[in-house]
Amino acid sequence: MERFIGLMSGTSADGVDAVVAAFEQGRFRGVEARHHLPHPTALQSSLIALGRSADASAPLAAIANLDVVIAEQFAAAALAVLKLAKLQAADIRAIGSHGQTVFHDPKPARSSLQLGDANHIAAATRIPVVADFRRMDIALGGEGAPLVPAFHRAVFRSEQATAVVNIGGIANVTLLAAHPDEPTIGYDTGPGNALMDEWALRSLGTPQDSEGRFAAQGRILTALLDSWLSASYFQLSPPKSTGRSLFNLDWAAALAPASLASYPAADVQATLCELTARTIAAAIPADTPRVLICGGGAFNTYLMQRLAALLPGKRVESTEAAGLPPQWVEAAAFAWLAHQRVHHLPGNLPSVTGASRPAVLGGLYDPTIYS
Numbered sequence: 001m002e003r004f005i006g007l008m009s010g011t012s013a014d015g016v017d018a019v020v021a022a023f024e025q026g027r028f029r030g031v032e033a034r035h036h037l038p039h040p041t042a043l044q045s046s047l048i049a050l051g052r053s054a055d056a057s058a059p060l061a062a063i064a065n066l067d068v069v070i071a072e073q074f075a076a077a078a079l080a081v082l083k084l085a086k087l088q089a090a091d092i093r094a095i096g097s098h099g100q101t102v103f104h105d106p107k108p109a110r111s112s113l114q115l116g117d118a119n120h121i122a123a124a125t126r127i128p129v130v131a132d133f134r135r136m137d138i139a140l141g142g143e144g145a146p147l148v149p150a151f152h153r154a155v156f157r158s159e160q161a162t163a164v165v166n167i168g169g170i171a172n173v174t175l176l177a178a179h180p181d182e183p184t185i186g187y188d189t190g191p192g193n194a195l196m197d198e199w200a201l202r203s204l205g206t207p208q209d210s211e212g213r214f215a216a217q218g219r220i221l222t223a224l225l226d227s228w229l230s231a232s233y234f235q236l237s238p239p240k241s242t243g244r245s246l247f248n249l250d251w252a253a254a255l256a257p258a259s260l261a262s263y264p265a266a267d268v269q270a271t272l273c274e275l276t277a278r279t280i281a282a283a284i285p286a287d288t289p290r291v292l293i294c295g296g297g298a299f300n301t302y303l304m305q306r307l308a309a310l311l312p313g314k315r316v317e318s319t320e321a322a323g324l325p326p327q328w329v330e331a332a333a334f335a336w337l338a339h340q341r342v343h344h345l346p347g348n349l350p351s352v353t354g355a356s357r358p359a360v361l362g363g364l365y366d367p368t369i370y371s
Helices: 041-052 060-084 118-125 135-139 148-156 194-204 210-217 222-229 249-255 265-281 301-310 326-342
Strands: 002-008 015-024 027-038 094-097 100-105 111-115 129-131 162-167 170-176 185-191 290-294 315-318 363-365
Touching: 002 060, 002 326, 015 060, 015 326, 027 060, 027 148, 027 326, 041 060, 041 100, 060 100, 060 111, 060 118, 094 118, 094 326, 111 135, 118 129, 118 363, 129 326, 148 162, 148 170, 148 185, 148 326, 162 265, 170 265, 185 194, 185 265, 194 210, 194 249, 194 265, 210 265, 210 301, 222 249, 222 265, 265 301, 290 301, 290 326, 301 315
Parallel strands: 002 094, 094 129, 162 290, 290 315
Antiparallel strands: 002 015, 015 027, 100 111, 129 363, 162 170, 170 185
């Protein structure tokens, strides 16, 4: 039995999800412990502002400082989940750390930047750390995202075609064919929770619309929804990936027929929710009977209701039904990616990212070599 820790902080930048994942004979066997470490409000605000910025105005010193601050958060989350699991550092083969994405532009910039210096995490935990998972795929001509479809295939593939939808700040879909020889397809469908969270913060003063209750009070504004759906990203064919630098309230306001402030706030929230639901539903093939939802969006009751309504005849449920709670799927995926790196196995799927070939992903930062 091998154990790996997976660390994930997504587009919502609300904190670090940490899991201890068990592997036996190379196969993922489940999550043994999990912990969520919230980011301080000021840190979350800084990360969201940096992720929304499409220019290079952020001072280099500020980015370098955030690199260390985030690493300290990730290390604290790893140590906390280690304690919850009643394990020692020596019991963990490696930590897989996604880091915090603050820039993602595989084309034309050919780069993706995740903060959270792995050296600091390794030094604090005394556990080898695998990090920087995206840039090898990008160097091979890929999008560097999404990376979780390879894990989805390893864990959720069954004898029936299945779509796995991760709804974080950005939503992505993995299409798993029933036959193992058929390629797995995956891509970012567009906004997940990011736009809804931004509007909830502006309108309600809360970081999210709990269970979608605010959206459920509003009505969907067809003209506003159509203006957003006309955006060029939704017309692109996969492979494709995106982030908060595109899908933010500035984007939403720029495409709106009138000022967002001129609409009832609940109606805007309902329409933003519908945008997420429609763009996800459009990605699900007609011959796919099962849809598994993970990420924070799985807890948005109104969003789940809209997805079920837009996907009649399909079984829409959270990944809990497949044995893995929805809030821990991405952290588990980066434990799996660390396992792949340590065993020199590929972590990407060229059919998903568009890379020229499969590749071992991530750099290994080992604090034990010199001790």
